[in-house]
Amino acid sequence: MPEARAADLRPLRGRPRGFNRETVLAQAADLFARDGYEGISVADLAAELGLNHPSLYAAFGPKSALYREALDWAEKRWADQARQALSAPFLMQAMSDLLDQQVAVFADRRHQGCMLTSALQTHARDHALEAKHARRLRAAMIGVVRERLDRATRDGELDRSRDGALLATFIVGQIHGLSTLARDGATPEMLRAVAGIALQGFGQAARIEARPMLSQVQNVRPDILAA
Secondary structure (H helix, E strand, O other), X not given: OOOOOXXXXXXXXXXXXXXXXXXXXXXXXXXXXXXXXOXXXXXXXXXXXXXXXXXXXXXXXOHHXXXXXXXXXXXXXXXXXXXXXXXXXXXXXXXXXXHHHHHHHHHOOOOOOOHHHHOOOOOOHHXXXXXXXXXXXXXXXXXXXXXXXXXHHHOOOOOOOOOHHHXXXXXXXXXXXXXXXXXXXXXXXXXXXXXXXXXXHHHHHHOOOOOOOOOXXXXXXXXXXXX
């Protein structure tokens, strides 16, 4: 599909004629995370993105193609950020940094949680292709964490008897849970406390001493949901 030129995109509401694909994909990812694939119409997408319908189609194709490209964008951004967090020299610090990073993202109310987490877990039969794409990218998240665990195994920090795939799945499962809690209104303090417990559970399963996260808040009230 040919890329749309900036001149082909007719701006609405006084927007500049320049077109930044990355910016539009970031906005689309937030919209899909907020409303879901089936919960937002093409007309609403175009209005929120500041493009008319023909311009949106020229740039991305049908709604399903925009959704898959926004998912790809979200997964790449997540993977890049996660690998940076996981670059710490010791495994427990790397996992702590990853969970800290995710809590900071989910606590930012400008965003609507994680598109990868909410993407088409339930869907109409017509959207099976998009749901399959979302599942594949969620599996890729596990792969990113598995890379770091494999490194720890090679370095002798993680015993070879530990199941790296299972541990990676556990961590990513906690990240999905944190995203859901944030969407339901959990406070940043509660998110940090839950992440701290997850880190301790990981340490026990990996048989590595789990030091508390630096940002973990003690004695948090159990009122997860905002009033």
